[in-house]
Amino acid sequence: MSSQQQFGFLDEHAKKEIRRTALKAVAIPGYQVPYSSREMPMGRGFGTGGLQLTLALIGKGETLKVIDQGADDSVNAVNLRDFIQMTCPGIDTTSFTEEADLIQSRHRIPEKPLREDQLLVLQVPYPDALVIVESSEAKRKVLHGEADYSRLLVKLYEDIVKFKEITIAHRYPTRINNHYVIDPSPIPRWDVPKLHNSKALTLLGAGREKKIYAVPPYTQAIPLAFEDMPFRVENFDDENGQRRACERCGCTDSFLDEYIDSETGNKIYRCSDSDWCEEQMGFPRSDTADYLPETTVTNVKSSKELVNA
Amino acid sequence: MGYVAIKGGRDAIEGSKTAFDFLRTQQAENEQPLQAGAIENQLRLLHSRVISEGGLYHPELASLAIKQAQGDSLEAAFILRAHRSTVPRIAETEALDTSKMRVTRRISSAFKDIPGGQMLGAATDYHLRLFKMELLNESPEAFRAVSKQWMDELDLDTIPDSFPKVVEVLRNENLLAPIKQSRHDQVPFDITREPLVLPLPRSAALATMARGEQGGLLSIAYSNMRGYGDIHPTVAELRVGYVPVMLPHPITGKPMEVGEVQVTECEVVAMYEEQDGKPMFTLGYGACFGHNEVKAISMAILDRALQKGEQHGPSHPSEDAEFVLLHVDGIDSMGFCSHYKMPHYVTFQSDMDRLRTTQDKQAQEEAK
Amino acid sequence: MRKVLEVSRLSKIYGPGCPSCIEKTGPEYETNICPDCNSVVAAHDMSFDLYQGEILGIMGESGSGKSTAVKCLFFDQEPTSGSATFYDQGQTHSLFDLNKAQQRRLSNHRFGMVYQNPHLGLNFDITAGGNIAERLLMSGLDHYGDIRERAIELLARTEVLTQRMDELPRNFSGGMQQRVQIAKALATNPPLLFLDEVTTGLDLSVQAAILDLILEIQQQEKTSMIVVTHDLGVIRLLADRTLVMKYGRVIESGLTDQILEDPQHAYTQRLVASAL
Numbered sequence: 001m002s003s004q005q006q007f008g009f010l011d012e013h014a015k016k017e018i019r020r021t022a023l024k025a026v027a028i029p030g031y032q033v034p035y036s037s038r039e040m041p042m043g044r045g046f047g048t049g050g051l052q053l054t055l056a057l058i059g060k061g062e063t064l065k066v067i068d069q070g071a072d073d074s075v076n077a078v079n080l081r082d083f084i085q086m087t088c089p090g091i092d093t094t095s096f097t098e099e100a101d102l103i104q105s106r107h108r109i110p111e112k113p114l115r116e117d118q119l120l121v122l123q124v125p126y127p128d129a130l131v132i133v134e135s136s137e138a139k140r141k142v143l144h145g146e147a148d149y150s151r152l153l154v155k156l157y158e159d160i161v162k163f164k165e166i167t168i169a170h171r172y173p174t175r176i177n178n179h180y181v182i183d184p185s186p187i188p189r190w191d192v193p194k195l196h197n198s199k200a201l202t203l204l205g206a207g208r209e210k211k212i213y214a215v216p217p218y219t220q221a222i223p224l225a226f227e228d229m230p231f232r233v234e235n236f237d238d239e240n241g242q243r244r245a246c247e248r249c250g251c252t253d254s255f256l257d258e259y260i261d262s263e264t265g266n267k268i269y270r271c272s273d274s275d276w277c278e279e280q281m282g283f284p285r286s287d288t289a290d291y292l293p294e295t296t297v298t299n300v301k302s303s304k305e306l307v308n309a
Numbered sequence: 310m311g312y313v314a315i316k317g318g319r320d321a322i323e324g325s326k327t328a329f330d331f332l333r334t335q336q337a338e339n340e341q342p343l344q345a346g347a348i349e350n351q352l353r354l355l356h357s358r359v360i361s362e363g364g365l366y367h368p369e370l371a372s373l374a375i376k377q378a379q380g381d382s383l384e385a386a387f388i389l390r391a392h393r394s395t396v397p398r399i400a401e402t403e404a405l406d407t408s409k410m411r412v413t414r415r416i417s418s419a420f421k422d423i424p425g426g427q428m429l430g431a432a433t434d435y436h437l438r439l440f441k442m443e444l445l446n447e448s449p450e451a452f453r454a455v456s457k458q459w460m461d462e463l464d465l466d467t468i469p470d471s472f473p474k475v476v477e478v479l480r481n482e483n484l485l486a487p488i489k490q491s492r493h494d495q496v497p498f499d500i501t502r503e504p505l506v507l508p509l510p511r512s513a514a515l516a517t518m519a520r521g522e523q524g525g526l527l528s529i530a531y532s533n534m535r536g537y538g539d540i541h542p543t544v545a546e547l548r549v550g551y552v553p554v555m556l557p558h559p560i561t562g563k564p565m566e567v568g569e570v571q572v573t574e575c576e577v578v579a580m581y582e583e584q585d586g587k588p589m590f591t592l593g594y595g596a597c598f599g600h601n602e603v604k605a606i607s608m609a610i611l612d613r614a615l616q617k618g619e620q621h622g623p624s625h626p627s628e629d630a631e632f633v634l635l636h637v638d639g640i641d642s643m644g645f646c647s648h649y650k651m652p653h654y655v656t657f658q659s660d661m662d663r664l665r666t667t668q669d670k671q672a673q674e675e676a677k
Numbered sequence: 678m679r680k681v682l683e684v685s686r687l688s689k690i691y692g693p694g695c696p697s698c699i700e701k702t703g704p705e706y707e708t709n710i711c712p713d714c715n716s717v718v719a720a721h722d723m724s725f726d727l728y729q730g731e732i733l734g735i736m737g738e739s740g741s742g743k744s745t746a747v748k749c750l751f752f753d754q755e756p757t758s759g760s761a762t763f764y765d766q767g768q769t770h771s772l773f774d775l776n777k778a779q780q781r782r783l784s785n786h787r788f789g790m791v792y793q794n795p796h797l798g799l800n801f802d803i804t805a806g807g808n809i810a811e812r813l814l815m816s817g818l819d820h821y822g823d824i825r826e827r828a829i830e831l832l833a834r835t836e837v838l839t840q841r842m843d844e845l846p847r848n849f850s851g852g853m854q855q856r857v858q859i860a861k862a863l864a865t866n867p868p869l870l871f872l873d874e875v876t877t878g879l880d881l882s883v884q885a886a887i888l889d890l891i892l893e894i895q896q897q898e899k900t901s902m903i904v905v906t907h908d909l910g911v912i913r914l915l916a917d918r919t920l921v922m923k924y925g926r927v928i929e930s931g932l933t934d935q936i937l938e939d940p941q942h943a944y945t946q947r948l949v950a951s952a953l
Contacts (some may be wrong), residue, residue: 011397013502034504038394039387044644046651069654075318078653082319102585107655125648137631138507146778150815157810158803160821164670169659208641210504226821234662234863257654258661272655 008055009087014038018212021274022203025214030176031144032127037210047080047106049205050123053212054104057119057203060090065100070108070272071254080104084248096274106221107170109191110256111276115216122185127213129173129183130274131207149173151183152224160229172231173224176215181224184215190233190255195221247269249280315349333379345372357599358382358573362639364390364501364597366522377541383522383643390640391554393501403496403555403564407574407596408474417475419578425472430549432602445541466657475546475575476592485592486584507631514615514634518608522639529609529637533614533627540613542577542593549573549600573597575605579613592615681869682683682727682750687759689745692716694757704944709742719926720745723759725920725930729868730899732891734933735946736906738851742925743905747871749773750903751790752780755761756901763787765868773880787914789862793874795854798861800845805832805857806842812864832861835890852883859890863898866951870894870902876911909948913937920946 008015014036022037040048047068058064064084067090068077081093084104093102097110106123114120133151143149152173159167164256170186174195184192185204195202195215202215215221225231236244236256245252247268254276256269271277279285334342349356357488360371363386367626372388378384414430417423443451498513500520505513518526534542555564556616577593584591593613595605609635619629636642657662690698695714702709702718720742727733737743749756749771754944761772765787775783784790792798793823799808809828818824823860825846835856848879848901850912855875876884890913894900904915912919921929921938921944940946 006395008396013397014394017502034505034506036500038501039390039640040394041388043387043647044641045648046644046647048644069652073318073320074652078318079322107653120559123643134668137635141507142777146781148781148810148815153814153819154803154807154811157814157821157824158807159805163667164674165667167663167667168665170656186653188655190659208645226824227819228823229821234659235666254656255405256448258658268428271659293823 007088008058009040009083010038010052010055012296015056016054018052021212022053022057022214025203026216028180028183029216029219030180030213032180032182032206032211032213034210035212040207041083042079044208045125046076047104047123048207049209049212050106050121050207051080051205053121054084054102054205055087057121058084058091058102060088060245061092062101063092063094065094065097065103065275066105067103067108067110067273067275068106071256071274073274076106080144089135091240095277097275098285099238107186107188108255108272109187109194109202111271111273112279113194113199115165116199118200120198120200120202122187122202122204124183124185124204124211125208126171126183127204127206127209127211129171129181131183142170144180147179147181149175149224150264152181156224156229157225160226166225166231167227175220175224177219180213182213182215184221185255188255189223189231190232191231192221192223192231194229223246246277246280249277251277251280312523324626329379336440343376345369345376348372348375352380354600355380357573357601358387358523358604359389361601361604362386362520362522363393364598365389365393376485382565385641387640387643400556405552405554405570405572407548407552407572408573409471410548410550410552411470411569412472412548413547414550415472417544418548418572419475419543420478422527423475423546424470424478428472443573469551472548474576476578479578484590486589505634508619509630509634511612511616514630515594515608515612517634518595518611518637521608521637522642522676523601523604525609525637525642526611527603528608529627529633530610530614533610533625536616537625538627540579540591540593540610540617542579542610542613544606544609545576545578545592547573547575547602547605570592571599573599573601574610575602577606577609577613619651632654678728678731678837680726681729681731682764683762684726684746684750685724685760685762685856687723687746687749687761688757689719689742689749689754690716690721690757691719693742699937704923704928705928706910707924709740717890718742720925723927727869727901727903729901730895731917732902732904734906734912734917734919735910735922736908736912736919738920740924743907743922743924745888746875747790747873747903747905751788751819751871752784758919763869782876785812786865787867787869789865789870791858791862791870791875793856793877795846795851795858798858799854801845801847803845804843805837805846805849805860808846809861809864810859811853812861816865821887828860831863834863836886838931852879852887855879855887856890858928859894863894868901870897870900871905873905874907875904876908877906891915904928909937921948 010306017035021033025031025033026103037049040051040053042048042206064081066077066081068074071077085091095166097103097112100118102119102121104121108122116135124160128140130143130152133155134140134143156166159165170188171183172189172192173181173194175181184195197218197220198215199217201217201271204213223231232256238244244256246254246256247270251271257272259268259270261268349368349429352375355375356371359375359382360366360368362382363371367389370392374385374388377388379614381510390668392555412428415428417427476485480487498510498516500513500516532538550572551569553566553569556567558565578590581588581590591613593609595608595612597604597608611627614627616629618630623629687886692714693714695711697713698716699721701712711718725733733745735743738824748754752762756773763770763772763783770783790798806828809831810824813824813827828842832839832842835855837860839855839932844856849857876887879887892915895902905910906912916933918931919933921928921936921942923944928941929936929945936945937949940949
C-alpha cells in the first residue's frame with residue numbers, strides 16, 4: 001500500500017505544513033502554533049505530535065534516537081523507532097546520545113548535554129500550561145497574548161499556603177524568552193534546567209491538541225517560582241541526607257528510577273537514562289568500528305538546514 | 310525486576326501482535342474467515358459507523374479495517390484515518406446536492422404527509438427487540454431465501470428516484486429563513502488541512518461533527534434534549550440514500566458524476582427566533598457518510614445548539630463550541646484514553662518526590 | 678486640585694442602533710428602549726470630570742444606566758461612542774483608544790473595582806489571601822514573603838481577621854466578602870477606585886462600617902472614587918458631587934449638598950422627598 005512507499009509516511013503537503021509551523025514556532029519562542037495535525041497509525045497520546053515533527057524533519061543519512069522514560073527499548077520507543085525506520089528508508093538509528101542528529105523523546109531529556117547540531121523533539125500531551133487554571137482555550141489564548149500568568153502564580157501561592165511546597169511535580173510551567181509560559185511536556189523538574197540556554201533546538205509537538213512550539217537554542221527558559229521559594233528539582237537524598245547513587249553505574253547526578261527488588265523487597269535506584277548509565281559503566285560508545293565522533297559535529301545535517309532555512 | 314519490563318520491548322510488542330491475531334482465528338477448525346463483502350452487508354451499520362468516523366468513503370478498506378480491528382469501531386475508524394493521512398488530494402468535488410439523493414428511507418415528524426410521501430425504508434425503529442432464534446443457526450439456504458423473496462415482491466415502478474426537501478416547504482411558507490445567497494460563495498473550512506482555531510465557522514463545526522464519534526455526539530446532544538438546553542427540535546426530515554459525487558471533467562471541466570456515496574442527512578427545525586426582524590423557525594443540520602440515523606439527528610441538534618451558543622453565549626455544555634468540538638472526535642479521545650496505559654515511571658517518580666516532600670514538611674510542622 | 682479623569686460624551690447602546698434611538702428615548706419618553714429597533718440606550722452623552730481625592734456619586738434606579746460608565750471605564754464593556762482620559766503619573770491615557778493589553782495593565786495596576794456581587798470581584802475557589810496575591814502578582818511582585826506581608830497589611834486595613842486569610846471567601850459573611858474585595862482592589866494602591874453598589878444587600882450596621890472604611894481610604898490615600906448606588910444615604914455620606922440618572926440620561930448634576938437641598942428635576946425632588 002502507498003503508506004509504505006511514501007518517505008516519511010505523510011504526504012508532502014503535510015510535511016511542508018509541519019516544517020512551516022516549526023519555523024514559526026522557532027521565530028516566536030514558546031508560542032503554541034496551531035497546525036492541522038494528521039492522524040498517525042498510532043494512538044493520539046502515543047507521541048503522534050513528536051512523530052509528525054520527526055517524519056517531517058528527518059532526512060536520508062541522518063541518525064535518529066528514540067527514547068521513552070529515558071530508555072531506548074521501552075515498548076513505545078521501540079514501536080515509534082520501528083515505524084520511523086520502516087517509513088524513512090536510509091536513516092540510521094542509535095541509542096548513543098552523541099551520535100544522534102535528531103532525538104525524539106517522551107518524558108525525558110538526555111542527561112548528556114546536547115550540541116548545536118542536534119535537535120530534540122519532545123512528545124506533548126498537554127501543550128498549554130494554563131490549562132490547570134483555565135479550561136477554555138479561547139480565554140487561554142488571550143492570557144498568553146498578554147503574558148498574564150498571574151493565575152498560574154496564584155496556584156503556586158496557594159500550594160505553598162496549603163502544603164508549604166509547590167506541588168507541581170512534572171510539566172512544570174516554564175517561561176520562555178520572558179514572555180510565553182510553556183508546558184515543557186511531562187519531563188521531570190530535573191530536566192527543566194536543561195532547556196535553559198540549551199545549545200540544541202527543542203521542538204515540542206502535540207498531535208492530539210494540534211500545536212507545535214519551540215525552545216530555540218540559547219534561549220531563556222525559566223521555571224515559574226517565587227524569589228524566596230525557588231524552583232527545586234527532584235530530591236534523591238536518602239534518610240541521612242546522602243545523595244543516592246545509581247545501583248548499576250554509581251552515578252550520583254542523574255535522575256533515578258526507583259524499583260522494588262522482587263527477591264529482597266528492598267528499594268533499588270537506577271539511572272532513568274539508560275544510555276547515560278551505560279556510558280558511566282564504560283560500555284563501548286560506537287556501534288561501528290569506523291565511527292568517529294568528530295564527523296557528526298562538523299557535518300551539516302539536513303534537518304538543521306530545514307530549520308535554519 | 311522492573312528493568313526487565315523495559316528491556317525486551319520489541320519482543321513484547323511482537324508477542325502482543327501475534328496474540329491479538331490468534332484470538333481472531335482461534336476457532337479456525339469450525340469457522341470461515343470473514344470476507345469484506347460479508348462485513349459491508351451483514352454488519353452494515355457497524356460498517357457505516359466506521360466509514361463515517363474514519364472520514365473516508367472506501368467501503369472495501371472500511372471492511373478490512375473492521376476485520377483487522379476485530380470489530381472495534383474506534384480502532385477500525387482509526388485505521389481508515391491513518392490511511393487518509395498518506396493519500397494526496399487530487400481534486401475537490403462540488404458540494405453534494407442531497408435533493409438529488411436516491412432515497413432509500415425518508416421520514417418527517419413535522420408533517421403527517423409530505424410532498425412525495427413518507428418512506429419508512431429499512432430501520433429498527435418499530436422492531437420488537439425480541440430474539441429471532443432462527444438466525445442463531447441460519448442455513449445458507451434460509452439466508453438466500455430472505456433476499457429472494459424480498460426482490461420478488463418488489464414493485465420497482467412505484468419507487469420515485471428522489472423527493473423534494475421538506476425544509477423547502479417551510480421556506481416557501483416563510484416559516485424558515487431562506488438560504489443566504491452569500492453562503493454559496495463561501496469556501497467550506499477544511500478541518501483536515503487547516504488548524505482548528507476558535508472561534509470556528511459553522512462549516513468547520515459541521516465537518517468536525519460529521520467525523521465525530523457517534524456515542525460522544527449522542528451523549529452531548531442527549532444532555533441538550535434532556536434539559537441542559539432548550540432548542541426543542543422537530544425532525545423536519547431525515548433521509549438516507551445515495552448522493553451522486555460530481556467532479557470536473559479533466560478536459561472539458563464540466564461536472565460529471567464519478568460515483569455515489571451513501572449519506573444520512575437530518576434537518577431539525579427548532580425554537581423560533583427573530584431573524585432579520587422577523588420571527589422564524591431555526592434550523593439544525595446533520596449529515597454523515599453511511600447509514601447512521603442517531604448520529605445525524607444528534608449532529609443536527611448540536612449544530613442548532615452551537616449556533617444558539619454563538620449568538621447568545623453558551624449557557625449549557627452542548628452550546629459551547631470548544632466543549633463540543635474538541636471532545637467528540639473518537640480518534641483523539643480513544644487515543645488519549647489508551648495512552649494512560651503507557652509507562653509513566655518518570656512522571657510518577659516525580660509525583661512521589663512531591664508527595665514525600667510534602668509529607669515530610671507536614672511531619673516537621675507537627676513536630677514543632 | 679489635580680484632574681484624574683475626564684469623561685466626555687460617553688454613550689452605550691445595546692443592539693443594532695438606529696437614528697431614532699436617541700430621539701425617542703430618555704426621561705421624557707419614559708423608556709430607554711428604542712421603539713423602532715428595540716435597542717437599549719443604557720447611557721447617552723455622559724460627561725464629567727473627577728479630581729484627586731474626590732468621590733463622585735452616580736445615582737439612579739435599576740435600569741437607569743448608572744453602572745454603565747463604570748463598566749466602560751473598567752473595560753468590562755466597550756462604549757458605543759465617547760472618550761475618557763485618565764491622567765496618571767504625568768501621563769495621559771485615552772482609555773478607549775488603548776489596546777486590550779494596555780487596558781488590562783491599567784485596570785490591574787491603576788484602577789480598583791468593587792462589585793455589588795462579590796463573585797464578580799473575587800475568585801471563590803482560592804483563599805482570601807490568594808485573591809489579593811493575584812493582583813500583587815499581576816503587578817510583578819514575585820516574593821512570597823512580601824506578598825504575604827502585603828496581604829496581611831491590606832486585610833488588617835480593611836478589618837478582616839488576618840487569621841482567616843487562608844480560608845476561602847465562600848465561608849465569609851457578605852460584609853466580610855466586601856472587605857476582602859476592597860482589600861484586593863486596594864492592593865496596588867490605585868489612584869482610582871470604582872465602587873458599584875458595594876453596600877447593597879448588607880445589614881445596616883455592616884453598611885455603615887464599610888462606608889466608614891471607604892471614607893477613611895479616601896482621606897488617607899487621596900484615592901479618587903466613582904460610587905454607583907441607588908441609595909440616597911450612600912450618596913449623602915460619601916459623594917462630593919453627584920450625577921442623577923434616569924432612562925440612560927444624566928438629568929441632574931452638581932455638588933451633592935446642593936442637589937439634596939435644592940433638587941431641580943422632578944424625579945430628583947421625588948427621590949429626595951421620599952428619602953427624607
